[in-house]
Amino acid sequence: MKAPLAPLSRRRVDTILSRAVAGFGIVFGAQAIPAMLAQYGFAEPMWAMIAIPVVYASLVFSLLCALAKRFVVGAARVVAFIYIAALVTWPLFVADPAQVQSGDHWLYQLTTVATAAAAIGFRTRIATIYLVVVPLIYGVIRALPQGGTGPVELGFFNAVYAIILGAAVLVIVTMLRVAASNVDTAQQTALSRYSRAVRQHATEVERVQVDAIVHDSVLTTLLTAARAHGDREQALAGRMAADAMRHLADAALVTPDDGSTVRFRQLADRLGAAARGMPVAFSLRRRGVDARIIPAGTAESLYSAAMQAMVNSAQHAGGPGVRRWLHVTGMPEGLIEIVVGDAGAGFDLASVPEERLGVRRSIVERTASGGGTAEVASAPGRGTVVTLHWSGAVDEAADADRDESSDDTAGGTA
Incomplete structure (x- = not known):
């Protein structure tokens, strides 16, 4: 019109x-x-x-x-x-x-x-x-x-x-x-003044989101370090501390309102690298990972939430013999799905204490702040599955750049 x-x-x-x-x-x-x-x-x-x-x-x-x-x-x-x-x-x-x-x-x-x-x-x-x-x-x-x-x-x-x-x-x-x-x-x-006001508002909103990402990363690192008693836990805390330091450096270098974007493939690569750095093995599966566009803030939220889910699995699901997996899938119409699951001990969601922020804050709220949704399904003795969804990715040259579906095993040895 x-x-x-x-x-x-x-x-x-x-x-x-x-x-x-x-x-x-x-x-x-x-x-x-x-x-x-x-x-x-x-x-x-x-x-x-x-x-x-x-x-x-x-x-x-x-x-x-x-x-x-x-x-x-x-x-x-x-x-x-x-x-x-x-x-x-x-x-x-x-x-x-x-x-x-x-x-x-x-x-x-x-x-x-x-x-x-x-x-x-x-x-x-x-x-x-x-x-x-x-x-x-x-x-x-x-x-x-x-x-x-x-x-x-x-x-x-x-x-x-x-x-x-x-x-x-x-x-x-x-x-x-x-x-x-x-x-x-x-x-x-x-x-011009209205546009400037809108940009300033968007800058403030994005700054809050960036602060939340850094806060979650640092808080998760501190909680992991506090519970680290063995060599494996201490090594995991060290890697998470390095990741938190990288978040701080990125937050200092990148302006919140720069409108930066990343490729879905880049997010999948980061998740795969994080899974391979875990002290326990994760079975990695990538499907439909292509060149679609994701806002950088949203990608960071999805990465942080999936990272927290893998850390929780490594710490609470059981030993190295527990089967764990990470599935990254690009679906039609811009939908992205990330699944972190295990067949370990599981837990009762209703019994999680309020002071435990790993699920509520670092997974559910972090995903929601990036515009996505998080579903946590768990039961004692039946394992835990965390599913992250985000819709809105712009498909760019997907047909030419689409990866073949692959299955791999990432992480530490049993």
């Missing part, structure tokens, strides 16, 4: 003015036809056959351009130039100066049309010069024998009258254009 036009804008004002002046020219041109027919015989036939059709054709051309909103300024300039050309050549092609008509020439009735067209087609300074010069040219020609040898005072008064009418049109055109330009400027300023 087209956006509604603004009540006042420079473009709309120019359209209205150009159509008004073009229509005004047609009306005045029609009023000049009786005088033009009466004076037709006083001019050389060749000049009359050329000048009259060209003058009226320029008026029609200007109206058509104004209605079509194409070449409007150029058409107005054509009218102004053709009029002054006809005015200057008129005394040069008089058939018999001794029999020149008394009264005003038919071109005089189009003087205001020409000055109005100049107001549309030229800048204010040039239009003002045209407004003064062209009527004065008519006044001078009117006092010559070829122009009827009229009284100098009459030519002067005719020129002043035409200048006054043209000045009124020029003032109206200029005032409306200035007012419309000011409105456009005010609208652009308001839109």
